[in-house]
Amino acid sequence: MIGKQLSPSEACEQNIRDLYETAFPPEEQIPYHDLLYLMDMMHLDFTAYYEGEKLVGFTIVYPRKSFNWFWYFAVSDKLRGKGYGQQILSMLMNRYKDSTNILDMESPEQVCENFEQRQRRHSFYLRNGFRDTGIGKSFDGVDMTILINGTGTFTMQDYDDVLNELRSFWSSMPNTD
Numbered sequence: 001m002i003g004k005q006l007s008p009s010e011a012c013e014q015n016i017r018d019l020y021e022t023a024f025p026p027e028e029q030i031p032y033h034d035l036l037y038l039m040d041m042m043h044l045d046f047t048a049y050y051e052g053e054k055l056v057g058f059t060i061v062y063p064r065k066s067f068n069w070f071w072y073f074a075v076s077d078k079l080r081g082k083g084y085g086q087q088i089l090s091m092l093m094n095r096y097k098d099s100t101n102i103l104d105m106e107s108p109e110q111v112c113e114n115f116e117q118r119q120r121r122h123s124f125y126l127r128n129g130f131r132d133t134g135i136g137k138s139f140d141g142v143d144m145t146i147l148i149n150g151t152g153t154f155t156m157q158d159y160d161d162v163l164n165e166l167r168s169f170w171s172s173m174p175n176t177d
Contacts, residue, residue: 001056001084003091006046008036015055016048023074027140028106034173035060041169044071049088056084059092062162067154068096069162070103089128093149100150102158107136107143122147135159 006016017032030038039046045061057075061068070092075085093101108115108122122145126132130147133154137144148154 001049001051001087001091003047003049003088006048006058008039011036011039011046011048016058019055019058019074019076020072022077024072025142027142030170034170037173038166038169041172042166047092049084049091051084057088059088061092061096062166063096063099064162066158067100067102067148067150067152070101073103085124086128089124093128100148100152100154101130102133102146102148102154102162103130104136104144104146104159107145109143109145 004010011017020032020035021029038044042062045063046058047061048058049056055076056079058072059070059074060072062071073085073088073092075088103125105121105125106118108118125147128149130149133146133148135146135154135156135158137159146154146159
């Protein structure tokens with residue numbers, strides 16, 4: 001499997017957009033054209049992973065000075081459970097091995113329709129060196145929890161800071177309506 005860092009024009013490929021729009025619930029997505037704009041503004045690391053010509057998944061990382069925010073991580077639903085997620089995470093962790101890495105995910109404790117999926121995802125990250133921070137927020141009725149890999153700690157202020165950075169980039173986007 002190979003990982004290929006994408007430019008905004010390369011990220012426009014329909015199969016990548018389709019994966020983004022099907023892998024995450026609507027309340028966890030930002031409009032795709034906004035995401036492409038933010039790629040340049042925030043210097044996002046948008047990497048697609050391929051097995052030959054077949055798209056396996058993608059990751060989007062917001063590299064920051066104090067930590068990297070693993071923002072999106074998706075594997076094609078037809079390929080889940082076949083070890084691809086493990087391979088992608090290993091490649092990603094190797095790329096950012098000298099940094100503290102943060103991710104937010106749907107809380108594995110919130111009672112919901114995809115409760116078992118959340119618990120499997122949470123266990124996957126714990127098996128791969130992440131640990132719970134005890135920090136979380138609720139957005140549109142979805143409880144999110146923060147996991148960390150690497151040294152240091154993560155505080156609610158850190159979470160607020162990264163969200164405020166995102167809002168500042170997003171608010172500077174040209175109005176395309």
